Amino acid sequence: MLSAGALLPIEPDFDWNDLLLKVKDGQTEARNALCQALSVRLRLIAQYRLWGWSQHELEDLVQESLVTLLQKLPQVKSNPQMYAGEILRHKIGDALRRRKMIKVPLQTDPADDSHPREAVPAPAIHPEENDGFIARIEARDRVDLVKTAIRNLSPFCRAFFLGILEGQSAQELWRLFKRLEPGWQRSAFDKRIFDCRKRLKQLIQDQI
Amino acid sequence: MTSDCTNKEIGRLITLYELDQLSEKDRRRFEEHLLACPHCLQELQEMLPLISTMRDSRVEIRQTLAGEGMSFAEEEEALLEKSRDRAGESLIESFYGMIKRLLTDVRRPVVWAPAAVVALILIFMLPWGPSPNPYLPYLDYSKAPYSRVAFRGPAGQITEEAKEAFDTGISEYLRDNYDLAIQHLKRAVQRAPEESQYWFYLGVSHYLTRHSGPAIEALNRALSTPDESLRAKAR
Numbered sequence: 148m149l150s151a152g153a154l155l156p157i158e159p160d161f162d163w164n165d166l167l168l169k170v171k172d173g174q175t176e177a178r179n180a181l182c183q184a185l186s187v188r189l190r191l192i193a194q195y196r197l198w199g200w201s202q203h204e205l206e207d208l209v210q211e212s213l214v215t216l217l218q219k220l221p222q223v224k225s226n227p228q229m230y231a232g233e234i235l236r237h238k239i240g241d242a243l244r245r246r247k248m249i250k251v252p253l254q255t256d257p258a259d260d261s262h263p264r265e266a267v268p269a270p271a272i273h274p275e276e277n278d279g280f281i282a283r284i285e286a287r288d289r290v291d292l293v294k295t296a297i298r299n300l301s302p303f304c305r306a307f308f309l310g311i312l313e314g315q316s317a318q319e320l321w322r323l324f325k326r327l328e329p330g331w332q333r334s335a336f337d338k339r340i341f342d343c344r345k346r347l348k349q350l351i352q353d354q355i
Numbered sequence: 356m357t358s359d360c361t362n363k364e365i366g367r368l369i370t371l372y373e374l375d376q377l378s379e380k381d382r383r384r385f386e387e388h389l390l391a392c393p394h395c396l397q398e399l400q401e402m403l404p405l406i407s408t409m410r411d412s413r414v415e416i417r418q419t420l421a422g423e424g425m426s427f428a429e430e431e432e433a434l435l436e437k438s439r440d441r442a443g444e445s446l447i448e449s450f451y452g453m454i455k456r457l458l459t460d461v462r463r464p465v466v467w468a469p470a471a472v473v474a475l476i477l478i479f480m481l482p483w484g485p486s487p488n489p490y491l492p493y494l495d496y497s498k499a500p501y502s503r504v505a506f507r508g509p510a511g512q513i514t515e516e517a518k519e520a521f522d523t524g525i526s527e528y529l530r531d532n533y534d535l536a537i538q539h540l541k542r543a544v545q546r547a548p549e550e551s552q553y554w555f556y557l558g559v560s561h562y563l564t565r566h567s568g569p570a571i572e573a574l575n576r577a578l579s580t581p582d583e584s585l586r587a588k589a590r
Contacts, residue, residue, distance in 0.1 A: 161393070188390050191399055195372065198410065228390040236383070289408040294416055298425065302437070306430035312409070312417045313427045317376035323431060327438045334364070341367040348402065 167227045170220060182213050185231045189213070192232070196239050208238050296350035304343035361392045369395055373406045517546030521553050528556060533564045544573075551580030555588065 161184055169177030189212055193205045212235040216227065223230050297308055310320045321336050360366035365388040371377045372385045389395050409416065524539030540557040547553060558573030580586055
């Protein structure tokens with residue numbers, strides 16, 4: 148299986164069903180390839196779902212999910228990635244129940260102790276684990292880049308990100324923007340936010 | 356770089372997924388998509404450090420930007436202000452839009468057919484023919500009737516030829532054809548120069564065609580009539 152913390156490159160085209168058949172045929176290479184491909188995906192999902200958990204904890208969840216998948220593989224007829232995703236969701240639910248942890252929402256101020264929660268380690272994101280352009284930047288510089296990018300966003304996008312940083316929920320922001328543009332559908336709002344993200348990423352890329 | 360997103364509609368939820376703002380149902384939907392979409396997976400992986408920075412340094416970023424006058428409340432107010440301005444402008448735009456729509460719609464038979472019927476009715480209701488002579492109101496007498504019985508001048512009988520020219524001239528005069536009336540009346544006064552009534556109508560016809568000189572001359576000749584009422588009109 149995978150070593151803790153390492154992120155593998157993402158394969159552009161993946162024939163999951165073909166891989167599944169090969170694994171069922173007992174091909175070791177296919178089995179490793181399936182585990183590697185799933186590991187990348189499951190770990191990323193786990194990272195976003197369990198923000199602040201240690202890399203080891205996340206890796207354990209991923210490994211457990213893969214083991215369960217391999218055990219139940221004979222019953223899987225197609226799309227093993229979906230099956231693995233479902234297993235991970237259950238594992239995450241169990242883990243959360245075990246720890247009785249309140250998930251740390253983005254809008255929660257660290258200085259605010261109104262949410263009782265266990266002390267969690269710093270987010271386990273290390274530049275060397277991610278080959279993206281942002282990952283290569285020092286953490287201190289990243290803060291400055293984000294500030295500069297937000298300054299240069301359009302008023303709409305700036306308001307959106309500032310709202311999120313100040314603890315507004317997307318639903319609250321949607322209600323505000325509906326006041327600004329009464330004719331808007333929710334899908335248009337989602338598209339606009341998506342464009343804001345793209346712009347933020349571009350502005351950061353431009354600074355590097 | 357991986358290929359494009361396999362389902363753009365769901366793929367757009369990536370921002371809200373990263374910011375932990377999706378409902379449970381949408382999050383599940385997006386994660387299922389994520390397992391099958393290398394593009395979104397790569398995007399998510401690339402943005403992880405940035406999202407991490409935004410989460411961890413949220414307070415610092417917020418405070419720095421607030422110090423520069425950038426807070427959500429201020430941005431919100433500015434957006435609402437802009438929206439109110441746009442609402443004012445949109446009233447004017449909607450007026451122009453209405454005109455534009457009307458101009459576009461006018462090409463459709465359902466619009467122009469009733470409009471054409473109304474226009475035709477109005478056209479037929481309008482008075483036809485030449486507009487009335489603007490000098491007519493200045494005449495102190497009614498244009499007609501006139502006396503077909505010519506006054507006998509000192510020279511004696513009026514020839515049939517003069518009477519016929521006069522009748523024709525008067526007919527044209529009554530139809531407001533003053534130029535033709537003048538031609539015939541001139542012929543009449545040549546045949547019967549002593550006939551004051553002929554001169555009178557010749558003078559009026561000239562007056563109505565704005566020929567002041569010939570009008571005065573003809574009306575002066577009409578003043579020689581023994582008929583007091585005609586003389587008064589000629590004056």
